[in-house]
Amino acid sequence: MAVIGGGNSALEAVDDMAKIAEHIDLVSVTPLTGDQVLIDKVTPLPNLSMYLEHGVVEIEGDTFVESLTIRDMKSKETKKLPLAGIFVEIGLLPNSNAVKDLVHLNKVGEIEITCSSETSVPGLYAAGDVTNVPEKQIVIAVGEGAKAALQAHRYLRRL
Numbered sequence: 001m002a003v004i005g006g007g008n009s010a011l012e013a014v015d016d017m018a019k020i021a022e023h024i025d026l027v028s029v030t031p032l033t034g035d036q037v038l039i040d041k042v043t044p045l046p047n048l049s050m051y052l053e054h055g056v057v058e059i060e061g062d063t064f065v066e067s068l069t070i071r072d073m074k075s076k077e078t079k080k081l082p083l084a085g086i087f088v089e090i091g092l093l094p095n096s097n098a099v100k101d102l103v104h105l106n107k108v109g110e111i112e113i114t115c116s117s118e119t120s121v122p123g124l125y126a127a128g129d130v131t132n133v134p135e136k137q138i139v140i141a142v143g144e145g146a147k148a149a150l151q152a153h154r155y156l157r158r159l
Ligand SMILES: Cc1cc2nc3c(=O)[nH]c(=O)nc-3n(C[C@H](O)[C@H](O)[C@H](O)COP(=O)(O)OP(=O)(O)OC[C@H]3O[C@@H](n4cnc5c(N)ncnc54)[C@H](O)[C@@H]3O)c2cc1C
Pocket: 095, 098, 127, 128, 129, 130, 136, 137, 138, 139, 141, 142
């Protein structure tokens, strides 16, 4: 397997996969940027090879992925890694453009909401990955969506 990325998500993916994968190649364009506790946990793994300051050139395969070609950003040398799967863990950008001039966003562009799903605009509620609620998961987004809808209903009833 390969994990692409060098932050906490990538390190957590390596930690999860190390128990089941024969070998993991971690490929990151930067040095590791995750929390030190995760770096200390994964770095000694016997089935991990790290290619830091390496970029992805190509993902090869027919029906399934078969290899990954990477390039050392300093020496410019390329290397082909045979593998059976790739996890891309390079972060997410919240798609909050439509409301960027309307509601308050945090520094990474997520819509800031209260625990009652309220944005900075009265009567406007938000839910899911686009908000500052931690953990981007389906079950959480669905629950947050239900909360926001109930709050919107309550707001209208009060009017
Ligand atoms: C590769 C990948 C794998 C994942 N695997 C898992 C998993 O195994 N388990 C899990 O629980 N979660 C997983 N997730 C996370 C999960 O997909 C999200 O947490 C969840 O989809 C968030 O739901 P959401 O409704 O907040 O956002 P989304 O599902 O992104 O829905 C937002 C919707 O809004 C629409 N939209 C955007 N802008 C506008 C606009 N201006 N006007 C109208 N509509 C607009 C979009 O088209 C989209 O349909 C994964 C995510 C990715 C990217």
